[in-house]
Amino acid sequence: MAAAIHSNSAAEASKGPQQPLTLYTTQTPNGIKISIALEELEIPYKVFKHDFVARTQKEPWYLAINPNGRIPAITDTFSDGSQIHLWESGSILKYLVEQYDKDFKLWYPAGTRENYELFSWLFFQIGGLGPMQGQMTHFNRHVTEKIPYAIERYSNETRRLYSVLEKQLATSQSGFILSKFTIVDICFWSMVAASGWAGVSLAEFPEIHRWYEKVLSRPSVAKGMNVPEPHPIQVLMDDKTGQKAKEFEEYSRSWVMTGMAKDAEGLKKRDPAC
Amino acid sequence: MPLKAIDLWGHWGAPNPWKVCIVLEELGIPYNIQSVEFSEVKQEAFLMINPNGRLPAIKDPNTGITLWESGAIIQYLVDQYDRDERVSYNSFPEKYFTQQWLAFQISGQGPYFGQATWFARFHPEKIPSAIDRYVNEVIRVIGVLDKAIETNNTGWLVGDKCTYADLSFVTWTSVAEGLLRELNKLDGLETRYPRYTEWLTKMEERESVKKIRERMARGRAEHGLPP
Numbered sequence: 001m002a003a004a005i006h007s008n009s010a011a012e013a014s015k016g017p018q019q020p021l022t023l024y025t026t027q028t029p030n031g032i033k034i035s036i037a038l039e040e041l042e043i044p045y046k047v048f049k050h051d052f053v054a055r056t057q058k059e060p061w062y063l064a065i066n067p068n069g070r071i072p073a074i075t076d077t078f079s080d081g082s083q084i085h086l087w088e089s090g091s092i093l094k095y096l097v098e099q100y101d102k103d104f105k106l107w108y109p110a111g112t113r114e115n116y117e118l119f120s121w122l123f124f125q126i127g128g129l130g131p132m133q134g135q136m137t138h139f140n141r142h143v144t145e146k147i148p149y150a151i152e153r154y155s156n157e158t159r160r161l162y163s164v165l166e167k168q169l170a171t172s173q174s175g176f177i178l179s180k181f182t183i184v185d186i187c188f189w190s191m192v193a194a195s196g197w198a199g200v201s202l203a204e205f206p207e208i209h210r211w212y213e214k215v216l217s218r219p220s221v222a223k224g225m226n227v228p229e230p231h232p233i234q235v236l237m238d239d240k241t242g243q244k245a246k247e248f249e250e251y252s253r254s255w256v257m258t259g260m261a262k263d264a265e266g267l268k269k270r271d272p273a274c
Numbered sequence: 275m276p277l278k279a280i281d282l283w284g285h286w287g288a289p290n291p292w293k294v295c296i297v298l299e300e301l302g303i304p305y306n307i308q309s310v311e312f313s314e315v316k317q318e319a320f321l322m323i324n325p326n327g328r329l330p331a332i333k334d335p336n337t338g339i340t341l342w343e344s345g346a347i348i349q350y351l352v353d354q355y356d357r358d359e360r361v362s363y364n365s366f367p368e369k370y371f372t373q374q375w376l377a378f379q380i381s382g383q384g385p386y387f388g389q390a391t392w393f394a395r396f397h398p399e400k401i402p403s404a405i406d407r408y409v410n411e412v413i414r415v416i417g418v419l420d421k422a423i424e425t426n427n428t429g430w431l432v433g434d435k436c437t438y439a440d441l442s443f444v445t446w447t448s449v450a451e452g453l454l455r456e457l458n459k460l461d462g463l464e465t466r467y468p469r470y471t472e473w474l475t476k477m478e479e480r481e482s483v484k485k486i487r488e489r490m491a492r493g494r495a496e497h498g499l500p501p
Contacts, residue, residue: 067425084367084370088382116341127384235432
């Protein structure tokens with residue numbers, strides 16, 4: 001699969017404006033942010049599914065698109081016909097609304113107070129809640145030898161960050177994080193959808209739980225969350241035997257821990273973006 | 275009409291508020307620093323400014339806006355005050371590339387460099403696997419920057435000039451330098467990541483960066499904190 005895209009990418013680069021947007025992704029919180037936004041804005045797109053076990057996200061063709069070797073990334077054709085590769089979920093979302101959301105369905109007009117405030121929340125998700133919940137998941141799920149201090153550190157910080165969101169939702173008149181549904185809801189929702197997996201209980205955050213269900217009822221969210229494959233969280237949470245959770249944990253651990261070891265190996269050899 | 279000074283809630287030693295100061299300096303915007311201790315940021319008075327109880331935050335009397343999160347503040351500042359594109363671009367695709375690198379700084383550099391510092395320097399119990407995880411990530415991020423500078427081939431991350439995207443990395447790279455030196459991992463970095471090293475050197479020659487790095491180093495030294 002990787003090889004197919006590899007051989008196509010150079011040719012596709014010169015084809016011009018008919019090419020639909022390509023989303024490079026996997027079934028993770030950062031990936032579904034983009035597919036949900038694309039569904040909301042009804043932008044046609046193709047999906048390239050990375051294989052983290054095979055480490056296709058570290059192959060040279062993809063590092064040319066995203067030098068950080070992570071997902072998501074997009075390739076799009078700009079209005080002048082030239083191509084753009086973009087990565088980092090926050091910057092992709094900003095690009096999508098600026099380019100495609102002329103009716104302000106998911107944001108506010110550029111230069112307004114509301115729009116600047118929107119980006120306070122967006123950066124808070126990508127720089128705060130996202131990384132910290134990621135660390136919590138790592139120490140709860142991927143590291144086999146439990147490190148109590150690290151688990152406590154990231155559980156406390158993640159729960160503190162959830163309480164900031166909880167308070168914001170409690171004071172919101174719209175039922176969303178801001179005065180209407182925006183890309184900020186998409187950003188946080190994608191993380192909250194994985195909260196149970198990280199080890200956060202929504203029973204502790206009733207406002208977040210209510211908002212979570214409300215956002216889930218949007219058809220575009222129900223669709224976008226299942227790209228490039230069905231979202232695992234409901235299956236995992238419904239599985240009373242714990243067998244599926246165990247399998248998923250082993251799968252995640254395998255690529256994360258192997259990836260970390262390979263990254264460390266690459267650093268010794270000075271392999272960029274290893 | 276001359277600009278009124280922007281109020282910036284900052285901290286003597288924290289990289290994120292100083293990062294915003296570099297952009298303010300570059301754009302020649304007057305500002306007052308309201309120095310806040312970490313013990314004060316969770317108090318109701320400050321939570322009214324930033325519901326997350328973190329630094330920095332700004333209040334701009336020229337527009338009446340209050341904003342928090344360094345990335346959102348920097349985007350606001352260039353949007354409002356950099357019409358001449360001194361440290362930003364309005365052209366496609368450079369505008370989006372600068373935003374992308376800023377997002378990477380916010381989500382990829384800051385949090386992980388912060389965790390590395392915590393585990394290697396401050397946490398009383400040394401947990402080698404946690405130190406390795408985050409220090410390796412610091413070095414990996416340095417490698418990504420080095421490669422990107424090589425690919426862009428101008429000495430900068432975006433276009434052919436120094437932008438807010440480049441400048442946003444500087445305060446945390448200063449901390450990383452001190453940390454890697456302490457861990458004996460600084461040796462050889464220059465030869466392994468030559469473009470990264472050149473890029474930093476060029477930025478450190480800028481008046482804005484020189485001034486703010488000095489202030490941050492002084493603040494940290496006065497409080498007994500390593501660079």
